Amino acid sequence: MTARRTPAGPGAESVRDPEDLDVEEVLALVNENRGPAPAAPRPVTAPKATGERGEAVHASQDRHHKATPWPEARAIAERAARRAAARRTPVSVLLDGALGLVLAAPLAALTDLPSFDTSAMDGWAVAGPGPWDVRDEGILAGQADPGTLGDGQAVRIATGARVPSDTTAVLRSEHGRTDDKARLYATRELPHGQDIRPRGQECRSGDQLLPTGTLVTPAVLGLAAAAGYDTLSVVPRPRVDVLVLGDELLTEGRPHDGLIRDALGPMLPPWLRALGAEVGAVRHLGDDPKALGKTLATSDADVIVTTGGTAAGPVDHLHPTLDRLGAELLVDGVEVRPGHPMLLARMQSDQHLVGLPGNPLAAVSGLLTLAEPLLRVLAARPAPEPYAMPLQEEAHGHPHDTRLVPVVLRGDRALPLHYNGPAMLRGIAAADALAVVPPGGVRRDQEADLLDLPWASAGVAACFT
Ligand SMILES: Nc1nc2c(c(=O)[nH]1)N[C@H]1C(S)=C(S)[C@@H](COP(=O)(O)OP(=O)(O)OC[C@H]3O[C@@H](n4cnc5c(N)ncnc54)[C@H](O)[C@@H]3O)O[C@H]1N2
Numbered sequence: 441m442t443a444r445r446t447p448a449g450p451g452a453e454s455v456r457d458p459e460d461l462d463v464e465e466v467l468a469l470v471n472e473n474r475g476p477a478p479a480a481p482r483p484v485t486a487p488k489a490t491g492e493r494g495e496a497v498h499a500s501q502d503r504h505h506k507a508t509p510w511p512e513a514r515a516i517a518e519r520a521a522r523r524a525a526a527r528r529t530p531v532s533v534l535l536d537g538a539l540g541l542v543l544a545a546p547l548a549a550l551t552d553l554p555s556f557d558t559s560a561m562d563g564w565a566v567a568g569p570g571p572w573d574v575r576d577e578g579i580l581a582g583q584a585d586p587g588t589l590g591d592g593q594a595v596r597i598a599t600g601a602r603v604p605s606d607t608t609a610v611l612r613s614e615h616g617r618t619d620d621k622a623r624l625y626a627t628r629e630l631p632h633g634q635d636i637r638p639r640g641q642e643c644r645s646g647d648q649l650l651p652t653g654t655l656v657t658p659a660v661l662g663l664a665a666a667a668g669y670d671t672l673s674v675v676p677r678p679r680v681d682v683l684v685l686g687d688e689l690l691t692e693g694r695p696h697d698g699l700i701r702d703a704l705g706p707m708l709p710p711w712l713r714a715l716g717a718e719v720g721a722v723r724h725l726g727d728d729p730k731a732l733g734k735t736l737a738t739s740d741a742d743v744i745v746t747t748g749g750t751a752a753g754p755v756d757h758l759h760p761t762l763d764r765l766g767a768e769l770l771v772d773g774v775e776v777r778p779g780h781p782m783l784l785a786r787m788q789s790d791q792h793l794v795g796l797p798g799n800p801l802a803a804v805s806g807l808l809t810l811a812e813p814l815l816r817v818l819a820a821r822p823a824p825e826p827y828a829m830p831l832q833e834e835a836h837g838h839p840h841d842t843r844l845v846p847v848v849l850r851g852d853r854a855l856p857l858h859y860n861g862p863a864m865l866r867g868i869a870a871a872d873a874l875a876v877v878p879p880g881g882v883r884r885d886q887e888a889d890l891l892d893l894p895w896a897s898a899g900v901a902a903c904f905t
């Protein structure tokens with residue numbers, strides 16, 4: 441695979457323009473030497489394999505089954521979403537609500553475009569060879585009936601106006617002159633049909649302009665409006681409920697007395713929206729298994745995202761609660777660092793739960809491993825083009841698991857960031873992408889696959905509004 445883009449271009453390291461300075465400053469903060477080294481590989485607790493890879497297991501089954509390999513976990517999330525996506529019903533939305541959604545039906549022109557023979561220039565509509573007698577009244581865009589021109593006649597015309605019947609060409613204003621008797625002379629040759637946009641030049645009514653599955657971009661909105669649409673049939677955004685678990689979490693102020701700030705409540709909704717979801721208010725449920733059970737049982741969201749409680753600690757209630765509710769575990773642990781306790785469960789045929797680990801970077805890992813493919817397929821969005829870049833520094837690997845390491849893109853290389861421990865957000869907050877580091881690691885100058893962060897390519901405003 442090849443690098444998809446080179447944000448700073450060759451030589452970016454030696455040329456420090458003001459934009460680069462910002463990057464340098466951020467890098468100095470994130471990669472200064474006193475920071476901890478990249479997370480050391482963790483010893484792997486020997487898992488006992490049970491059943492086939494990717495096979496659904498009931499939540500009460502052996503919790504020590506083998507975790508799913510990282511690429512397979514993503515494929516399982518995609519497959520699960522495909523089954524649910526087949527049952528989703530398209531919705532009709534006003535144009536201004538369709539941005540970022542995907543067409544559920546082909547966009548067929550509701551009119552010819554242009555819908556009438558149109559002047560492409562400001563000048564004169566003329567009939568037959570010149571010189572021409574110029575009519576008194578000109579024609580503007582938006583005028584319903586421009587009449588007919590007789591041979592040897594001309595009329596002033598504006599760009600976008602309907603040309604009169606029997607017009608043979610439009611003479612641009614800079615290519616003609618009139619005498620004091622209102623006779624018009626061309627100052628250069630005027631081919632037949634010049635500067636007339638004939639009706640149907642771009643499309644005929646009924647022509648397919650865009651296929652099902654097209655992402656609605658600003659340009660698509662423009663085309664749809666031009667072709668006569670007020671509403672579009674689109675795939676609805678999957679509705680996501682976010683449940684933040686943990687009694688230790690504060691929603692404001694500074695950490696104190698063993699309590700810490702909830703970092704995921706503010707981070708997940710906009711990130712999930714950038715992945716195509718419609719997200720309601722975040723609910724903080726503490727470590728209350730009853731509240732968790734009730735909320736899961738009554739949610740009508742397409743996808744429930746929980747944070748924390750995925751491990752086996754005294755207040756990690758997710759597994760027992762899923763078990764009580766009869767959920768089907770499609771993925772229960774992934775061979776990825778950070779984030780290995782993440783899980784994917786099918787609650788009902790058309791409802792899934794993504795359990796993100798509580799450690800914040802582990803939660804990001806779960807977001808990109810399980811939530812991204814699930815939401816992308818439910819929203820019918822196209823898969824991002826895979827791409828790879830050489831690493832500017834070595835990223836060492838975990839003995840068995842894939843590692844996801846925050847990187848910044850500098851010129852045509854990706855620089856791994858430190859502060860990439862499971863509980864840290866300092867690296868990812870400065871990152872453009874996550875490098876996929878297979879077991880064995882990636883040497884300096886060797887290519888690593890990259891997962892883009894949604895805002896790195898589109899910009900924050902484009903992807904969150
Ligand atoms: N005996 C074992 N213990 C743990 C294992 C393991 O394999 N065996 N795995 C560790 C790994 S790896 C992770 S990741 C965590 C996953 O834990 P949980 O999903 O159960 O999450 P919690 O225990 O609730 O929290 C973990 C950690 O993250 C902090 N946290 C939780 N929520 C938030 C939030 N919204 N914002 C900021 N920080 C949050 C929480 O206070 C804990 O420090 O389990 C390990 N343990």
Ligand code: MOO
Nearest residue numbers: 778779780802862
């Ligand atoms: O390694 Mo855990 O998965 O801390 O994130």
